[in-house]
Amino acid sequence: MPDADAARGPRGSRAARTRLPVSVVLLAVIGACATILPSVGLGTRVAWTRLPALLASEQARLALGLSLRTCLLATAISVVLGVPLAIVLAHEWPGVRVARVLAVLPMAMPPVVAGTALLATLGKRGLLGPLLERVGIQVSFTTAAVVIAQVFVSMPYLVVTLEAALRSRDTRPETIARTLGAGPATLLARITLPLAAPALARGAALALGRSLGEFGATIAFAGSRAGVTRTVPLAVYLEREHDTPTALALAVVLIAASFLVVGATGVRWDLLVRRLRARPSGSTAPGPAGSSAHTVSAPDDDPAGPLPPLPGAPSPRGRAVHLCFTASGRDVAVDLRIPAGRTLALIGPNGSGKSTVCAVIAGLLDAVGGEVRLGERVVDGPAGFVPAGQREVALLAQAPGVFAHMSVLDNVAFGPRCRGASRAAARQLARAELAAVGAAHLAERRGEELSGGQAARVALARALATRPAVLVLDEPTAAVDVAARQELRTLVARRAAHDGLTVLLVTHDVAEVAALADDVAVLDRGRVVETGPAARVLAAPTSTFTARLTGTTLLRGTLAGSPDRPRLRLEGGAEVVAAPLENAVERAGFQPGRSASALLPPEAVAVYARRPTDEISRIPGGSPRNALTATVREVGGNGGLVTVVLELGDGQSLRALLTAAAVAELGLRPGLPVVAVIKAAQVRITPRGSVVRNTPATR
Numbered sequence: 076m077p078d079a080d081a082a083r084g085p086r087g088s089r090a091a092r093t094r095l096p097v098s099v100v101l102l103a104v105i106g107a108c109a110t111i112l113p114s115v116g117l118g119t120r121v122a123w124t125r126l127p128a129l130l131a132s133e134q135a136r137l138a139l140g141l142s143l144r145t146c147l148l149a150t151a152i153s154v155v156l157g158v159p160l161a162i163v164l165a166h167e168w169p170g171v172r173v174a175r176v177l178a179v180l181p182m183a184m185p186p187v188v189a190g191t192a193l194l195a196t197l198g199k200r201g202l203l204g205p206l207l208e209r210v211g212i213q214v215s216f217t218t219a220a221v222v223i224a225q226v227f228v229s230m231p232y233l234v235v236t237l238e239a240a241l242r243s244r245d246t247r248p249e250t251i252a253r254t255l256g257a258g259p260a261t262l263l264a265r266i267t268l269p270l271a272a273p274a275l276a277r278g279a280a281l282a283l284g285r286s287l288g289e290f291g292a293t294i295a296f297a298g299s300r301a302g303v304t305r306t307v308p309l310a311v312y313l314e315r316e317h318d319t320p321t322a323l324a325l326a327v328v329l330i331a332a333s334f335l336v337v338g339a340t341g342v343r344w345d346l347l348v349r350r351l352r353a354r355p356s357g358s359t360a361p362g363p364a365g366s367s368a369h370t371v372s373a374p375d376d377d378p379a380g381p382l383p384p385l386p387g388a389p390s391p392r393g394r395a396v397h398l399c400f401t402a403s404g405r406d407v408a409v410d411l412r413i414p415a416g417r418t419l420a421l422i423g424p425n426g427s428g429k430s431t432v433c434a435v436i437a438g439l440l441d442a443v444g445g446e447v448r449l450g451e452r453v454v455d456g457p458a459g460f461v462p463a464g465q466r467e468v469a470l471l472a473q474a475p476g477v478f479a480h481m482s483v484l485d486n487v488a489f490g491p492r493c494r495g496a497s498r499a500a501a502r503q504l505a506r507a508e509l510a511a512v513g514a515a516h517l518a519e520r521r522g523e524e525l526s527g528g529q530a531a532r533v534a535l536a537r538a539l540a541t542r543p544a545v546l547v548l549d550e551p552t553a554a555v556d557v558a559a560r561q562e563l564r565t566l567v568a569r570r571a572a573h574d575g576l577t578v579l580l581v582t583h584d585v586a587e588v589a590a591l592a593d594d595v596a597v598l599d600r601g602r603v604v605e606t607g608p609a610a611r612v613l614a615a616p617t618s619t620f621t622a623r624l625t626g627t628t629l630l631r632g633t634l635a636g637s638p639d640r641p642r643l644r645l646e647g648g649a650e651v652v653a654a655p656l657e658n659a660v661e662r663a664g665f666q667p668g669r670s671a672s673a674l675l676p677p678e679a680v681a682v683y684a685r686r687p688t689d690e691i692s693r694i695p696g697g698s699p700r701n702a703l704t705a706t707v708r709e710v711g712g713n714g715g716l717v718t719v720v721l722e723l724g725d726g727q728s729l730r731a732l733l734t735a736a737a738v739a740e741l742g743l744r745p746g747l748p749v750v751a752v753i754k755a756a757q758v759r760i761t762p763r764g765s766v767v768r769n770t771p772a773t774r
């Protein structure tokens with residue numbers, strides 16, 4: 076195995092190098108010699124000075140012309156038949172594994188056996204030969220037989236290359252295209268195949284190379300008739316004793332052609348074409364040669380400048396959303412409503428089902444046994460399923476999914492085109508949407524030439540160009556920096572307000588919830604565990620997840636006291652006095668000794684070096700306070716404020732937000748004993764596991 080170590084680079088800089096074991100290098104050199112030496116040996120025998128004259132002889136010209144014609148035709152047929160075959164084999168269906176083996180069998184078959192098999196099928200006395208002869212078609216020992224033999228042995232090279240690329244492809248661009256309204260044919264022609272074009276080119280080149288060298292199947296099935304079936308490999312073999320110089324000259328041509336064809340498979344044609352196109356205008360910024368097709372090669376976000384006013388008068392388009400479904404395979408069961416024109420933030424831990432909800436609304440997942448309603452329209456239910464792209468729902472996923480092979484303008488025009496708009500109208504709309512998100516200057520760039528923030532803006536413009544009633548945002552800002560995130564947030568808020576869109580926002584960012592959401596629903600293990608207006612949920616969360624998200628401390632213990640003066644008794648015996656219970660259900664179910672949680676927002680916690688004199692007593696005109704002895708565990712930066720984590724006697728921890736000056740004044744450092752003072756009015760007690768619903772907005 077190669078071992079890696081650090082070595083000095085040419086200018087003394089340190090660079091990681093991989094040093095190969097000597098034995099591996101030696102064996103590799105022997106392998107390379109075995110590959111190259113025969114060609115060198117052949118080169119020593121060729122009459123190089125007479126090469127043009129030898130290749131101009133009649134038999135050489137006949138063989139070369141025939142090989143050229145048949146190989147090009149065979150490659151064209153391989154593409155026409157092999158591409159659909161590769162597409163079908165890349166899908167999963169019963170028996171596909173056996174079909175994949177059968178499709179590549181000719182690659183492993185000895186060519187002469189392949190020719191014999193073709194003869195047994197299409198020859199005069201073969202399976203189909205007599206039938207063909209009856210309609211006046213003779214195949215064997217004709218030029219057609221040469222082409223058939225070449226297709227038979229070379230097409231599997233194309234199929235296997237393309238099929239492997241299709242099976243391992245990134246399907247996210249296709250998912251996005253479906254939500255934009257692309258049908259199966261558009262998807263294939265405009266997304267799947269263009270993105271697989273490098274693999275298709277590689278497969279076609281391999282098939283062409285294999286056709287050029289085809290010998291065994293041809294001689295068995297087509298024979299060797301000069302000018303009719305005698306291709307270059309056959310001519311080399313047959314002439315090697317009678318006319319050795321011509322045979323060697325033809326062999327050199329074959330080697331050179333094979334070198335060019337195989338070499339062509341390693342060329343980044345897409346980059347080359349783009350460079351050539353870019354040269355006259357200089358408008359694009361191609362990436363460095365050899366960079367991946369998905370490399371972001373553009374400079375980072377250009378300043379977009381002030382946003383232009385939004386086109387047209389405000390036009391409320393939002394529709395109420397109601398979805399109720401159980402995805403038993405994923406253990407997600409959700410019943411949610413979003414009133415028209417409101418923004419619901421869906422938050423929850425990883426794997427809690429947020430993306431599943433997004434996929435069900437967008438029509439990427441069938442809510443089997445459930446119902447999805449947009450306004451009065453049932454888009455998923457017992458009566459039928461309206462697929463993605465036909466629901467007036469636009470989805471912005473975690474990855475922007477800007478189509479790398481199209482210009483930004485074509486990306487944004489893609490949705491309107493799928494919905495029947497003319498090319499000119501779609502492009503006009505796309506320009507307006509790009510301008511609305513401050514990305515008009517990117518219109519002519521290719522999709523792969525965008526930075527993360529630019530791609531996010533383009534993806535938003537593309538989604539809005541479909542004129543949605545509902546915008547589903549599945550963490551679209553997860554992969555962009557803070558500045559781009561704020562920018563996107565502003566754009567979404569502006570557009571949602573202007574168009575009265577209904578928005579479902581999945582996020583882990585509490586600032587995003589605060590800035591965009593009217594309501595919040597919290598998912599945990601596939602169930603809604605908390606819902607309510609955003610301000611209420613953020614100020615007084617009841618679920619562990621929301622408490623953590625907002626920096627609220629959640630202490631566990633048992634209930635004590637009464638609904639009007641509830642207390643949480645911690646394991647070590649200390650008690651936390653809380654505000655009176657407000658919720659009627661919680662008041663009625665109040666039971667001392669029952670498990671409960673206390674929620675303490677960080678700003679409610681003050682830190683003292685010593686116990687203050689008014690501990691747990693009512694200050695005249697003030698509220699009761701709790702004083703808990705604690706030890707400083709962590710002191711961490713948090714912008715202008717410092718987060719101090721305190722450890723209580725029973726091992727639970729408490730968060731406080733202090734100014735840097737206060738931290739310095741108190742000399743806070745890990746291990747220091749302190750007293751945490753908490754206003755009882757800001758402590759909220761909740762029985763464990765309860766779900767509080769605060770508004771009819773969600774349920």
Ligand SMILES: Nc1ncnc2c1ncn2[C@@H]1O[C@H](COP(=O)(O)OP(=O)(O)OP(=O)(O)O)[C@@H](O)[C@H]1O
Nearest residue numbers: 404405406407423424425426427428429430431432
């Ligand atoms: N394609 C799939 N097939 C089967 N189960 C899936 C699939 N995708 C997700 N799941 C399962 O469904 C459940 C919900 O996943 P989902 O992706 O909706 O969660 P999430 O809240 O969006 O997670 P995250 O925050 O990590 O994106 C999880 O248990 C997950 O393992």
